[in-house]
Amino acid sequence: xxxxxxxxxxxNSGYGQSKVISDITLDINQKEIVAIMGRNGMGKTTxxxxxxxxxxxxxxxxxxxxxxxxxMETYNRVQNGIAYVPQGRMIFSNMxxxxxxxxxxxxxxxxxxxxxIYSLFPVLYDMRSRKGGNLSGGQQQQLAIxxxxxxxxxxxxxxxxxxxxxxxxIKDIAKTLKEIRNLKDLTIIVSExxxxxxxxxxxxxxxxxxxxxxxxxxxxxxxxxxxxxYLSV
Amino acid sequence: MGGYxxxxxxxxxxxxxxxxxxxxxxxxxxxxxxxxxxxQMGVINMAHGEFMTIGAYTIFITSSLTNTYFPSLKPFYFIxxxxxxxxxxxxxxxxxxxxxIRHLYKRPLDTLLATWGLSLIMQQxxxxxxxxxxxxxxxxxxxxxxxxxTESIDIPLNGVFVLVMALLVCGFVALLLFKSQxxxxxxxxxxxxxxxxAVGINTKLIDRxxxxxxxxxxxIAGACxxxxxxxxxxxxxxxxxxxFLVVVFGGAASLIGTITSAFSIAQAQSILxxxxxxxxxxxxxxxxxxxxxxxxxxxxxxxKVRR
Numbered sequence: 001x002x003x004x005x006x007x008x009x010x011x012n013s014g015y016g017q018s019k020v021i022s023d024i025t026l027d028i029n030q031k032e033i034v035a036i037m038g039r040n041g042m043g044k045t046t047x048x049x050x051x052x053x054x055x056x057x058x059x060x061x062x063x064x065x066x067x068x069x070x071x072m073e074t075y076n077r078v079q080n081g082i083a084y085v086p087q088g089r090m091i092f093s094n095m096x097x098x099x100x101x102x103x104x105x106x107x108x109x110x111x112x113x114x115x116x117i118y119s120l121f122p123v124l125y126d127m128r129s130r131k132g133g134n135l136s137g138g139q140q141q142q143l144a145i146x147x148x149x150x151x152x153x154x155x156x157x158x159x160x161x162x163x164x165x166x167x168x169x170i171k172d173i174a175k176t177l178k179e180i181r182n183l184k185d186l187t188i189i190v191s192e193x194x195x196x197x198x199x200x201x202x203x204x205x206x207x208x209x210x211x212x213x214x215x216x217x218x219x220x221x222x223x224x225x226x227x228x229x230y231l232s233v
Numbered sequence: 234m235g236g237y238x239x240x241x242x243x244x245x246x247x248x249x250x251x252x253x254x255x256x257x258x259x260x261x262x263x264x265x266x267x268x269x270x271x272x273q274m275g276v277i278n279m280a281h282g283e284f285m286t287i288g289a290y291t292i293f294i295t296s297s298l299t300n301t302y303f304p305s306l307k308p309f310y311f312i313x314x315x316x317x318x319x320x321x322x323x324x325x326x327x328x329x330x331x332x333x334i335r336h337l338y339k340r341p342l343d344t345l346l347a348t349w350g351l352s353l354i355m356q357q358x359x360x361x362x363x364x365x366x367x368x369x370x371x372x373x374x375x376x377x378x379x380x381x382x383t384e385s386i387d388i389p390l391n392g393v394f395v396l397v398m399a400l401l402v403c404g405f406v407a408l409l410l411f412k413s414q415x416x417x418x419x420x421x422x423x424x425x426x427x428x429x430x431a432v433g434i435n436t437k438l439i440d441r442x443x444x445x446x447x448x449x450x451x452x453i454a455g456a457c458x459x460x461x462x463x464x465x466x467x468x469x470x471x472x473x474x475x476x477f478l479v480v481v482f483g484g485a486a487s488l489i490g491t492i493t494s495a496f497s498i499a500q501a502q503s504i505l506x507x508x509x510x511x512x513x514x515x516x517x518x519x520x521x522x523x524x525x526x527x528x529x530x531x532x533x534x535x536x537k538v539r540r
Contacts (some may be wrong), residue, residue, distance in 0.1 A: 052431055078433035090428040092421055103421045104432045111414060151433050 005030040005187040006155045011060035013050040014211075019058065020046045022211045026111075028187055030154075033177070035198035036191040036229045038208035039229055044191035045087055047208065048159045052084045053077050065154050079107060083153035089144040093133030097124055100132045100143055104150040116183070117146050120176060133184075138169035142176075149180065156180075162197050174200045185188040193231055195224065244385035245507060253503030255392040255461050258399035262454030263472055264479035265406055266447030271480060273343060273423045273443050276334060281349040281476065282469025284448040285356035287320040287455060288318035288455025289464035290363060296370035308373045308414045315398070315456045322452025327445035334444060335437065352470065359466035367463035376460055391460035398457050402450060407488060419443055475502075482522050484532030493533050498522070 006028040014020040018045050018193045028034050038044050048056040051062055053074040062069045069077045078084075083104075092100050098113065101124070103112050118125040121142045127135065132143060141161055148156060158177075162170045178201055181188055192198045198205065205222045207215035215226060255283075267281050295314035299306050333351065337344040372391070379389045410416035421429040421431065422436045422443075431434050458468065475498065483494030498518060505514035526532070 011527045015508075024404075054427060054431070073435070074430035075433050078431065084431045086428065086431065089426055092424045092428070094424055095417075095420060099417060099420075102417055103429065103434065106414060106418055106421075106434050147432055220301070 002029040002031055002103070004028070005032075005065055006145055007063040008051070009061040009062075009063065011047075011050065011062065012058040013046065013055055013060075014219045015046075015055065016060065020211045021050055024060075024211075024213050026213065026216075028155075028189065030129065030187055031181055031185050032203050033188040033201050034192065034206060035202035036189060036208055037193070037195070037198065037231060038191075039193065039231055040177060042208045043187070043211040044208055045159055046211070047085075048084065048157050048189075048191060051077075051082065051157060078134050078151050078153075081152075081154035083148035083151045083156050085141075085144045085148050085158045085161060088139045089137075091132040091135075091140050091143050091147070093131065095132055096129055097132055097135070098128040101146050101150055104147040107151075113150065116148060116154060120149075120180065120183075121146050137164045138166065138172070141165055141169075141173060145173075145176070145180075149184075155184065155187045155189065158188065160191055160193065162192065162194045170194070170197055171200075173197075177201055195227060195231065199224070239387070244383075246504065247386050248388075249504045249507045250500060251388050251392060252383060253500040254396050255389075256503055257496050257499035258392075258395040259458050259461070259472065260479050261399045261492060262402060262457060263451055263476040264483070264491050264495050265403065265488075266450035267320075267476055268480045268483065268487070269406075269419070269450075270444055272449040272487075273419060274334075274338065274440055276444070277336070277341065277345050277348070277477075277493065278334075278444075278447075279345060280329075280352035280355060281348075281448070281451055282471070282473035283352050283359075284322045284451035284469070285455035285472060286355070286359060286464065286466065286469040287322045288452030289459050289468055290359065290368075290455075291318040291321050291452065292370045292456045292459040293363075293368050295462060296372075307371070308375065311373050311376065311456075315453055318452040318456040320451040320452075322455070323445045323449030326448025327441060329439045329448070329481060330444040335440065336461055338440075352473075356466045356470070363466065365466065367465040370459045371464045372460060395457040395460055398453070402453055403488075403492065406450070410488070415439075415442070421480050428447055478519070478522060482526065482532055484534040487532070487534035490532055490534030508529050 004027055008024050008026045011021055011024045012019060024047065032036060036044055036047065046055060050057055053072060057070045060070065064081045067080050069080060069082065072080065092103065101113050101117065105113065123139055124143060124146055127139065132140065135143060159214050161173055165173065174197055180186055190198065202219055204218050205227060206213055207227060209230060215230065263281065263285055263348055267278060270278055292314045296311055296318060299310040329351065333347060334344065337347055376391045376394055379387045381387050410419060414445045418439050421434060422439050426436055479491060479495045479498055482498065483490030501518045502514050505517050509517065
C-alpha cells in the first residue's frame with residue numbers, strides 16, 4: 001500500500017477578509033496524480049497559491065510527508081518538498097534556460113543540473129544558452145517543469161499546464177508527467193479545465209466549485225458527464 | 234572660442250575630462266548600489282548618501298588611528314581602510330534593512346519619507362561625533378602628486394586611483410551578479426519576486442544582503458571621495474541628487490545604463506562648469522536629461538523587468 005504523501009486539512013484561505021477556499025480536506029498518496037477540475041474563478045489558482053504560501057492560510061493545515069507547511073514561508077515549503085509550476089509558467093524571461101533551471105538549484109552547493117533533467121527535456125539542453133523569454137509556449141512549459149523538478153520535490157503542483165499550448169505538445173506533456181511520476185515516485189496535483197488531458201493522466205478527479213470540493217472520484221469510477229457539467233458555463 | 238587657442242582648448246578638454254572621470258568614479262560607485270537596491274526592491278533610499286559619508290569618516294578614523302598608533306603602516310593603510318569602509322557601511326545597511334526598510338516594502342512613498350528621516354538622523358549623528366567642520370584623511374604619499382604627460386596637462390594621481398577603484402568595483406559587481414549563486418538569486422528576485430520564492434529562494438534574505446551590499450558599495454564610494462575632497466556631515470547629501478539622476482537617466486536595474494549615465498552626466502557637468510559656471514553647468518545638464526527622459530522615459534537602457 002502506498003503511503004500518504006500529501007494532506008490538506010480543513011483549509012480556508014482568501015484575499016483579505018474575503019474567503020475563497022472553504023473547508024477543503026484532501027489526502028493524496030505517493031505516486032498519485034490528482035486532477036483538480038473547475039471553471040475559471042472557482043478557486044483552483046487560489047488553492048495552489050495557498051498551498052505554496054503565496055496567499056496566507058486563514059485556518060487548516062497543509063502536510064507534506066508528515067511535515068506541516070501551513071506556517072512556513074514559501075521558500076521553506078519548497079525546501080520541504082513541494083514544487084510549483086504556475087499558471088502562465090512565469091519563467092524568468094531575461095535569464096537563459098540554464099540560469100532558469102539553476103534558480104531551482106539555489107539550495108544546492110554546486111548548482112549542476114542533473115542529467116535526468118536533460119534526458120526528460122532534451123530541447124532544454126539544446127537551448128540552454130537561449131533567453132527564457134525567446135522560447136515557445138511548449139518549451140517554456142517544459143522549462144517551468146524542469147525548474148520545479150530540480151528542487152527535488154515530493155509533491156508537484158501544476159496550475160493549468162495546457163493553457164496556451166498546442167494540442168500535439170499537450171500529449172507530450174501528459175506523457176512526460178507520467179514518466180516523471182514513475183521515475184521519481186512523485187505525487188502530482190494538476191489543476192485543469194481540459195478534461196481530455198486529465199483523463200489521460202489522472203488517477204483521481206476532484207471538482208472545485210466556488211472554493212468548495214463538490215465532487216471526488218477515482219479514474220476507474222469517474223463519470224465524465226458529471227465533470228463536464230461542472231466545467232460548462 | 235573665448236580667446237583660447239586650439240592647443241589650450243585641447244588641454245582644457247583633457248584636464249576637465251579627467252576631472253569628470255573622478256566625478257564619474259564617485260557617481261558610479263554611489264549609483265551602482267542605489268541602482269541594485271532600486272532595481273530589486275523598488276526602494277528609493279534617500280539615506281544612500283549618508284552611507285557614503287560613513288565610508289568617508291571610516292577613512293578619516295583609520296587614518297587618525299594609523300598616524301597615532303601605527304605610523305609605519307601609513308603607506309598601506311588606505312587599501313585596508315577601503316575594506317573596513319565597505320564592512321562598516323554593509324553592517325549598518327544590514328541592520329537598517331532589518332529594523333526599518335523591510336517593514337516598508339510595497340510602500341514606496343513611506344520608504345522615501347522614512348529614509349529621508351534616516352538621512353537627517355545620520356547627519357546629526359555625524360555632526361555630534363565628528364563636529365560640523367570638514368575633516369580630511371591623511372593620504373599616503375603615493376596618492377599625492379600628479380602625472381604630467383605634456384607641459385599643459387596635469388593629471389592628479391588620486392583621480393587615477395579613484396577611477397581604477399571604481400572600475401574594479403564595477404567589474405566585481407558584474408562578476409557577482411552574472412557568475413555567482415547570489416547574483417542568480419538577485420536577478421531572479423528582481424525579475425519575478427513571487428516566482429523566485431516559489432523555486433526556493435529566500436527573497437527576504439536576498440533583499441537584506443542586497444541592500445547591505447548597495448550600502449557597502451556606497452561606503453567604498455565614500456572612501457574614494459576622501460581622496461578628492463574633505464568630508465563633512467552633509468557630504469553625502471551633496472551627491473544624492475546627482476546619484477538619483479544617474480540611476481533614473483541610466484534606466485533602473487541596468488548595469489550598463491548606470492555606467493553610461495554616470496559617465497555622460499559627470500563629463501557634461503565637468504566640461505560645462507569650465508565654460509559656463511558651476512550652477513549653469515548643472516542647469517544645462519539637468520535640462521538635457523529632462524528632454525531625453527521625455528523622449529525615452531525608460532532611460533538610456535531599457536531592462537525588461539517583470540515583478
